[in-house]
Amino acid sequence: MTDNFAKDVLKGLTAKNKHLPSKYFYDDNGSRIFQEIMNMPEYYPTNSEFEILSMQSKQIIEALKFSGPFNIVELGAGDGFKTFKLLEYLVNNNVDFHYIPIDISQEAIDILTQRLKEKLPALKIHPKVGDYFEILKDNRHSDYPSLLLFLGGNIGNYLEEKAKELLQLFHKNMKRGDKLLIGFDLKKNPIIIHNAYYDKHGITKRFNLNLLVRMNRELDADFKIDDFDFYCYYNPITGNVKSYIVSLRKQTVHLKAINEVIHFDYDELIWTELSKKYALEEISDLANNAEFTVEHNFLDCKHYFTDSLWTK
Ligand code: AVJ
Helix, strand or coil: CHHHHHHHHHHHHCCCCCECCHHHHCCHHHHHHHHHHHHCCCCHHHHHHHHHHHHCHHHHHHHHCCCCCEEEEEECCCCCCCHHHHHHHHHHCCCCEEEEEEECCHHHHHHHHHHHHHHCCCCCECCEECCHHHHHHHHCCCCCCEEEEECCCHHHHCCHHHHHHHHHHHHHCCCCCCEEEEEEEECCCHHHHHHHHCCCCCHHHHHHHHHHHHHHHHCCECCCHHHEEEEEEEECCCCEEEEEEEECCCEEEEEHHHCEEEEECCCCEEEEEEEECECHHHHHHHHHHCCCEEEEEEECCCCCEEEEEEEC
16 A cells, blocks of 8 residues: 555656655545544535435336345545435345445544444445455356445546546446446536635645645655645636646655655646536447446436436
8 A cells, every 4th residue: 555655656747747646645644634624514425416316216226126135335535425315215124235435534434334333234235445446347257236426526626538447347347237326426517616625725735735734654754834825726618627736836855765856946736636527418428438328317406416427
């Protein structure tokens, strides 16, 4: 784990345009800050998806057209707050299924498991910590059909080519007839998007700067957190939100664990995240590119977000 982090950090911080992969936001501390983001009123994706999964559970489950028992495999389950409504619906209707939440944060999975055992004691839950694909590969040998959940709009973090690769990999690790329910944040009034990412509480800033804290801890680096700021902007034409860490001074940072020195110019940027917003046509293009069929788009009432149901 740490080895890949060191390698990716070195690659990103020695590039001409500095960058860091957003997947490294989610150490235990970052996962907690992300919970705070999800609790902000401005961060609408959580509320929109929560509405979809609360109000349309029945329609979603009917659209699966599974006749017997099935698995629900959730990639990046986090605290599972949104999924709870779907699980609750299924348990209350005595549907026969197994829930397999997967996350890279042990802490997040522990909290989720404990909470679900309390709230839905009848739920058959098999939590997994680790890499999506290793666990997906196991699941391919299951006798039951599967519904894969990739919620929260995580796909928005991938550049187009990477998103296509990821979806092809999902496809490859699914059985014919398996379903994918995948969340996409939709293009909308740019002001709403701006406020969700450039939040006035500074929580998203803390989320980004946590990358520096993580490097200090795991790579024995000496980033002075106060000498860096956060900036992000939304381009309504491309649908891209791009997030950056800004160096407030010309400065030098040592990464002692890997014996590296990194120089920052005054106002130099580190690109930390892409959060792409989609139009519905772009979503069906992506599905078709990976040889999925779009079954249905489940939208919230404001049309901010869609959980798109695809079939292999
Ligand atoms: C978890 C990837 C969906 O891109 O909206 C929230 C992460 N970044 N605020 C997103 C995030 C800044 C989030 N995803």
